Amino acid sequence: MxxxxxxxxxxxxxxxxxxxxxxxxxxxxxxxxxxxxxxxxxxxxxxxYPNIGGIIRYSGAACGLAFVFVYPALTYILALRQEGRLTWPRLLAHVAIIVLGLANLIVQFFL
Incomplete structure (x- = not known):
């Protein structure tokens, strides 16, 4: 530190x-x-707020949502769209990945 x-x-x-x-x-x-x-x-x-674990948990979940779930999926969706290869199953699969990341963030507030 x-x-x-x-x-x-x-x-x-x-x-x-x-x-x-x-x-x-x-x-x-x-x-x-x-x-x-x-x-x-x-x-x-x-x-x-001396509980540093709570701060790390929330900030880690928020950054994980962005960097692990949202940015890669959106980048891939936009690349497929530009190439004209975006299909509904691919779109739904990547939206499901984003929703799972959002669920991970939300669960941090209840556990």
Whole structure:
């Protein structure tokens, strides 16, 4: 975690400050405030919701839905459609895969 947290902070700084101010390092004050907000959000989350397993479960299910179930199936559906090879059975099979991923996400809130 000691190596991942600074990398995530850097990525957040580059994306947020670059988008808002047009410069990834507008001033020391801006970088300091953003770093304090990032660290503060992590500390507050740890104080008020110390069950990291729950956070990982929900975020893993949401990311799994997107990266494992939705994006590959939609990419394949769109590729077949462009080639003119998309049939109803193939479409239904891939929609069923997406629905299974959605069911996995929903089940995380009830178990």
């Amino acid at each position: 000691m190596t991942v947290y600074p990398l995530l902070g850097y990525l957040a700084r580059v994306q947020l400050l670059g988008h808002v101010f047009g410069d990834v390092y507008p001033s020391v004050f801006h970088v300091l405030v953003l770093n304090l907000l990032i660290v503060g959000a992590g500390v507050l989350t740890a104080c008020f």
